[in-house]
Structures are given as C-alpha cells and as structure tokens.
Amino acid sequence: MENLREPQIQQKRSRRLILFPVPLQGHINPMLQLAEILYSRGFSITIIHTHFNSPTSSNYPYFTFEPISDGLSTTQASTSDIVALLTILNVNCVTPFRECLTRLLSENQEEPIACLICDGIFHFTQAVADSLKLPRIILRATSVASFLALHSFPLLLQKGYLPKQDSQLEEPVPELPPLKVKDIPVMATHDPKIMYQLVASISKEMKASSGIIWNSFEDLEQFALTAVRQEFPIPIFPIGPFHKYSPASSSSLLIQDPSCISWLDKQAPRSVIYVSFGSLAAMNETEFVETAWGLANSKRPFLWVVRPGSIYGSDWIEQLPHLFLENVSEKGHIVKWAPQKEVLAHPAVGGFWTHNGWNSTVESICEEVPMLCRPCFADQMVNARYVSHVWRIGMQLENGLERGEIERSIRRLMVEKDGEEMRERVIKLKEKVDLSLRKDGSSCKSLEGLVSFILSF
C-alpha cells in the first residue's frame, strides 16, 4: 500500500487546515489520523484542542497545536455523564474557539486557511465558521448506520420507541432494520431531554456544513451511505479506514503497555482472545467477576485490558478473586491499556471481545479478527447489531454478563464452526477494505474528491 506521508513530505504547502477534535479517545484517534492523511496530501495542519484530554503534541512535530480553554471544573472533567460533558463543551468553547480562529485567520495570510474540519459533535462551530466566512467540513467518528439511527430520534420519539420501555426491548424497529428497540443508540444521562437536544443540534449543523467525512467505506455501508446522501444533500466523503493509509503516530491518551506484544509472542497462532471495552465503558463488581470466571473457564489464553477506574468502586483489579489469579496464572495477561492495533494484528490473536466502539470495530475488520460483541451504549449498540446480523463477522452476548454464557460464547467464537465461518467472512470483508484503498478504489477516489473540494475553497 502506498505510504502517503513520506513521498510528499518536503513539498511546498500552500493551504492550511484547522482541525478541532472532540477530546475523547475514540474521537481524537480518527481526527489525528485524518490530519496525517491530509498532511500527506500537501496541506499544513493546525489542531485546535481543549486543555482537557489534550493530545500529545510531541508525537506530531509537523503539526501546529493551539490549546484553548474548556472551562471545565474538576468535577465536570471527571463525570461519567458524557452527554452532559459534551453539552458543556459546546457552550464553554464558543468564545475561546472563536478568538483562537480569528487570530489564526489574521496570522496565516501567506498560507491561507482553506477550511475548518470539526468533529460533528461540536455543533457550535458552524455558527463560528459562518461568522468568519470559513467553510466547515464535518468529521463523523461513528458508523454511518449509527448516525442515521441518532438522526431518527425525532421519528423514534414520535413512534413511541423512545424512551425505551423494558417490555419493548426485543422488538424490531421496522424504520431502521435490522435494529431492535434495545439497539437505539441512547446514552445514560441525568436528563434525556438534553441528549435529544444535543442530537438535534448536531444533525441541524451537519446539514448546514459544507460536507461530511466518514471513517467508513462504500462496500461496508452502502445502504446507509445512500440514505445519508438522500437526507444530507451535501458532499459526502467515505474515505476510511483512516488508519490503513499509513503507519500513524500514536494519539493514545493512556500509556500503552508493551508487555502485551512479548506475551502474545509466546502464544500459539489464533489462540488468544483479546478483551477490551474501550476508553469509556465501565462495569460493576458482579459483571467484572463474571467476566473473569467466564474467561478462565473458557480455558483459552486471554489478553484483557482493564482500564483504571473502569470497575465501579475500585482503582483497578482489586476485586478479582485470589482463586481466579491462581487459576489462570500464565494463561491470562491483564494490562491497563494496550497498543490495540498491534495487538489485533498479532498472529496469536484469534478473537476480539469488544464493546464495538467504531474505531475498535473497524480495526478488528482490518486485521481479520472475528468479534464477540458486548455493546454498552450509544453507537456501540448499532455497530454490534451490524457486526452480528449484517456482516455476520461476530456474535453478541445478548443477555448481560454471566460466566456460563461467556464461556460458551468464547468457545463458539474461537474453536467452533460458527466462529470459523465468521472468520471466513471477515477475511472477505478485509479484501474489500484493501480494494477500497487501492488507487482506483472507492475510498481513495473519495479522498481525491475531498482534496479537490478543499482546494476549490
């Protein structure tokens, strides 16, 4: 595959792009990957970022970083109510963002700023861009299908699917096949009205934007892309998977434990189940202990990421029974954070037990690893349904976390015929990834379209 960064690195840069990521791991990663892709296409890059969860600028010496104040209190910055956090950021960042952008526009006259590329969640940026007469392109860090489900909230409210009723969870949503009511991508928050408001503002300001970039590709989400094109009559650029264009620098907010790779080196090919639920999902003590025994009883080697603070009421793995640790000894390796893309690419990994964040889902497809899905909230629910029922490259733990079901599911994924068929399908899907990234492939052509579009401003 062509390395996009190296050949053009010395060329004269004529236009500057201003990128503004949402400060969450699953949003920072694709934005910085996109920045690298566009840098390789000859653009200069400035990243405006909040102090909260600021990216490691030293990993990107060829970008300019502009920190702005986010005004978050310590309590606000450590909340688990992500809807509340995003809502506050959409208010607090308005003035610092406008001031920063105004200054950058006046300073960069020799290298004109072509446009702003913002995470779609930062809906306030449309009004700022309009007032400064700067085109604004959106990056959506989720799947197209999950965005369409969010965009349908007004309809789902009107039809009575929202708020979700326990008695309806298993019912299909005919307006959004193959979703069930339980898959509608809501997030737990103190006031659901605020979530509906946030979603409505995101959709409205996406419609007002100049175009939308997706970390997805035509062959993966053909129907959803057709629907989004009908609903949003602006240029749409599905150029993913981003991280496959060139070896990207690390935008990890946590330190990745390198012992994962040396431990994997000692395991047999395709024998290991890799377990990680991303940067936000959490579980209670009972779920944690059930997960641990499910893994141990499956008798498969496992590499398990337990993020500090992801088990309610404990700092890390203190709640693990001693018996469990004695039982698994060398068979399991537990770390706080992993170099996930390298882990998934390791020949010893045979399955991924995931929460189906969009980045994790795409990374798993790109390394041909079938999935055991345990979505927790928001777009994860939709991604997991697509993995298990549309692409059929994984299966869901549908009934919560119970050790017997976990053990059976891991066996099914790792050693039974079902799992083998899922692997065959994910290998075929990966072939489509490769095709889309070839010179004449859909993502590559879409990227050419994006570059020409930006240069036309």
Ligand code: UDP
């Ligand atoms: N990730 C990582 N190490 C880990 C777990 C996750 O580097 O131990 C990365 C992963 O490769 C992905 C991102 O963190 O790029 C998580 O994004 P995703 O959309 O999957 O989930 P989120 O964290 O937003 O729920």
